[in-house]
Amino acid sequence: MGNYFGVPLLILAALLQVTVIPQIRILGGEPNLVMLLVITYAVQAPLEQGVAWAFVGGILQDLLTSLPLGATTLALLIVVFVIDRLRGKLVRLGFFSIIGVTILATVLLQVIALTLTILAGYNIRLFEMITYNIVPSIAYNLVFVFPTYWLMRRFCPPPVRVE
Amino acid sequence: MNQTTRRGVRANRGVYFTVLMVITLGLIAASQSGLLAPIEGLLAAPLNAISGVINRAAVQVSGGVLDLAEIQSLQERNADLEAALARLQAEVVDLREVSSDYSRLADLVNYVSAAQGQDFLAADVIASEQTPLRTITINRGTRDGIQVGMPVVTAQGLVGRVIEVQSNASRVLLVSDPSSAISTRLQSTRAEGTVTGQVSGNLEMNFIPLGETILEGDLVITSGLGGNLPPDVVVGQVTSSRAGLDLYQVAQLRSLIDFDELEIVLVVTNFQPVDVSAFGQTGQ
Numbered sequence: 001m002g003n004y005f006g007v008p009l010l011i012l013a014a015l016l017q018v019t020v021i022p023q024i025r026i027l028g029g030e031p032n033l034v035m036l037l038v039i040t041y042a043v044q045a046p047l048e049q050g051v052a053w054a055f056v057g058g059i060l061q062d063l064l065t066s067l068p069l070g071a072t073t074l075a076l077l078i079v080v081f082v083i084d085r086l087r088g089k090l091v092r093l094g095f096f097s098i099i100g101v102t103i104l105a106t107v108l109l110q111v112i113a114l115t116l117t118i119l120a121g122y123n124i125r126l127f128e129m130i131t132y133n134i135v136p137s138i139a140y141n142l143v144f145v146f147p148t149y150w151l152m153r154r155f156c157p158p159p160v161r162v163e
Numbered sequence: 164m165n166q167t168t169r170r171g172v173r174a175n176r177g178v179y180f181t182v183l184m185v186i187t188l189g190l191i192a193a194s195q196s197g198l199l200a201p202i203e204g205l206l207a208a209p210l211n212a213i214s215g216v217i218n219r220a221a222v223q224v225s226g227g228v229l230d231l232a233e234i235q236s237l238q239e240r241n242a243d244l245e246a247a248l249a250r251l252q253a254e255v256v257d258l259r260e261v262s263s264d265y266s267r268l269a270d271l272v273n274y275v276s277a278a279q280g281q282d283f284l285a286a287d288v289i290a291s292e293q294t295p296l297r298t299i300t301i302n303r304g305t306r307d308g309i310q311v312g313m314p315v316v317t318a319q320g321l322v323g324r325v326i327e328v329q330s331n332a333s334r335v336l337l338v339s340d341p342s343s344a345i346s347t348r349l350q351s352t353r354a355e356g357t358v359t360g361q362v363s364g365n366l367e368m369n370f371i372p373l374g375e376t377i378l379e380g381d382l383v384i385t386s387g388l389g390g391n392l393p394p395d396v397v398v399g400q401v402t403s404s405r406a407g408l409d410l411y412q413v414a415q416l417r418s419l420i421d422f423d424e425l426e427i428v429l430v431v432t433n434f435q436p437v438d439v440s441a442f443g444q445t446g447q
Contacts, residue, residue, distance in 0.1 A: 011210070015217055016217070018290035019217040022291045023221055028362065062194075063207040063210055064214065065292050066292060069203055073187050074184070077183055110295075114295050119195075122296060123344075124341065125362055132363060
């Protein structure tokens with residue numbers, strides 16, 4: 001089912017990210033819907049499917065924000081490969097593994113976004129960005145990741161592989 | 164993907180990862196240099212159109228949720244009037260929206276009439292972004308004659324400057340973004356300074372000479388120095404001031420605009436930013 005609903009779901013998430021999510025923002029932090037979908041899908045899916053979701057989701061998100069095309073994709077691809085690398089451990093760690101992956105993905109995404117913004121010539125105040133944007137975003141993503149994980153398992157599981 | 168390919172992927176994760184990273188970094192480089200701008204514009208056009216519709220609905224629902232809370236408190240106080248109040252409140256919400264739209268449009272019309280010599284193009288805000296840059300997206304692009312550098316205003320003052328243009332949408336860097344720096348002056352004393360955004364969303368006016376008097380409540384307007392913005396556009400109002408580092412004073416400002424509630428803005432279409440970089444090179 002994940003293959004059929006993947007693209008529409010990611011399009012919807014990218015659209016909601018720039019329209020609805022700003023309405024529920026606390027300080028500068030907000031949940032990243034595309035990232036949450038990719039993480040929670042990649043945790044249950046084979047590597048190649050996680051990569052596809054990361055690629056499509058990242059491109060869609062970058063089209064609707066000021067980031068250059070590929071910036072979000074880069075962060076999501078790294079996270080998907082980390083998830084794949086830790087796959088056996090993730091199952092054993094369970095609850096904590098989802099928390100760890102969510103924090104990693106949020107930080108990685110922000111670091112790449114900030115780096116590219118600095119390279120583009122914009123002035124960034126790092127300490128304030130961490131306290132005002134990154135920390136609240138991590139908290140928000142941690143709140144949203146478990147319902148998203150449950151919904152993805154329930155309604156959008158990866159296709160069963162026939163060996 | 165067939166089984167052979169899958170086995171190949173699993174066996175060569177390192178190569179697979181490297182290839183994907185190279186492709187992605189290539190995409191970023193091409194996008195940063197502007198090579199992909201036509202393709203990005205083409206792909207983003209339908210998404211921007213849909214996001215405009217969703218954003219309008221989201222803003223209305225957000226306002227509706229607040230009004231719903233008011234209705235609930237009335238229900239607790241007077242159960243008999245519950246149904247009637249709910250009906251009336253729904254009508255009030257609609258009327259408030261109409262009245263609010265009318266008020267905003269009337270303000271904009273008054274502003275446009277008052278601003279002589281400037282051409283404006285009204286635009287709807289269709290999306291907003293908080294990080295890494297504080298921006299809004301408007302539903303006007305190259306098709307409407309929008310160009311990078313054009314100032315964006317409302318009747319309350321300066322909103323920001325266009326930094327990216329697609330066929331049917333443009334991205335505006337808000338004055339409240341920390342990377343935004345605007346040459347300004349205090350309206351009453353004419354003292355000059357630079358207004359920068361803060362991460363918290365507030366504004367700060369720096370480099371005000373020590374001898375200048377800073378009055379609380381004084382308006383801060385653009386000076387036009389640097390050639391990036393027209394002069395005399397309101398940027399904010401002084402709330403407090405203090406002595407800064409070095410030989411300057413710093414004033415805290417509040418913008419008269421609520422950037423989270425922006426729905427309609429005006430783009431100044433006949434303003435041509437002046438490129439002063441050539442003078443800098445000559446001087447060096």
